[in-house]
Amino acid sequence: MHPKIPSVEIYSVTIQTADVQQTDTIENIEMTIHGSNGKIDKLLLKDHIKSDKQKIFQQGNLDEFEIKNEDIGDIESITIGFDDNEQKFAWLLESVDIKYKETVYHFQAQCWLSSRLGPNFSWITIKPDTYNDNINYKVTVEMGDSQLDANVILCIYGDKDVTKNLPLRTIKDGTRVKFDKDSRLEFHLKDVDVGKIEKINIGHDGKGNEQKWFLKSIEIEKNDEYYM
Incomplete structure (x- = not known):
């Protein structure tokens, strides 16, 4: 056989x-x-x-x-x-x-x-x-004296897990983001629940003509937790 x-x-x-x-x-x-x-x-x-x-x-x-x-x-x-x-x-x-x-x-x-x-x-x-058991993250970025064309990336580290390298490219209404002077930008992201947030890593890839980047603050909300 x-x-x-x-x-x-x-x-x-x-x-x-x-x-x-x-x-x-x-x-x-x-x-x-x-x-x-x-x-x-x-x-x-x-x-x-x-x-x-x-x-x-x-x-x-x-x-x-x-x-x-x-x-x-x-x-x-x-x-x-x-x-x-x-x-x-x-x-x-x-x-x-x-x-x-x-x-x-x-x-x-x-x-x-x-x-x-x-x-x-x-x-x-x-x-x-x-x-997937992903959760929602509300991320608010406040800029200072900035003018940036590059691609911005955010990674969130917690006591249980870490997110992917999340691109900050469209704000909550779906429009293309511009990191302009004194802008306050709100992003809605989905990824794994990292647990208690311990740190973040944020930066850009240096692309584009404008490279002026001054970051004032970042606020992150997930579930009923708030981090600044």
């Missing part, structure tokens, strides 16, 4: 790069898909592109990939990112969608990936939205 050969399944992957200025072209993006019955390990995504695009993972791009693999069960998480020992690249990943059979798994990232931010910060592991 011959052993049963596993059937090959198709995983359709769509990756949205955020519509903000990125650094040089990043081609070595890899992804691992973790399932309930196994995993698809460290795929070099450019080898699975569906079209003949010359450049992928560019500002505002929606790139499609097709992966053939045996069934790994329900998708529980993905790990995506790139190696960058020279600290040359930064990539703002908006989201990832994986369609397998009749199910679409949505992974909301909204996160800067860059080894400039620290060891392993060019990689992220994300659970699909149906598994």
Whole structure:
């Protein structure tokens, strides 16, 4: 009796790069898909592109990939990112969608990936939205004598966990943010509950023509807690 050969399944992957200025072209993006019955390990995504695009993972791009693999069960998480020992690249990943059979798994990232931010910060592991227990953060930023075009990033550290590198790019009504002189900006973010907030890390990537940056204060509200 011959052993049963596993059937090959198709995983359709769509990756949205955020519509903000990125650094040089990043081609070595890899992804691992973790399932309930196994995993698809460290795929070099450019080898699975569906079209003949010359450049992928560019500002505002929606790139499609097709992966053939045996069934790994329900998708529980993905790990995506790139190696960058020279600290040359930064990539703002908006989201990832994986369609397998009749199910679409949505992974909301909204996160800067860059080894400039620290060891392993060019990689992220994300659970699909149906598994997430994220909470809301209300972040209010008050500026002084500032005029900034760059991309601003916030990371919140707590006694239980740490958030992703969260981009501060749209205020609560959805309009594009401007870090102008004496502005007071309110952001609504979603991420893991870090517990009691112990510290934050905030900065920008130095892009754009205006680099004048004076930060007066930051206020963070989550659940019934207030931090300043």
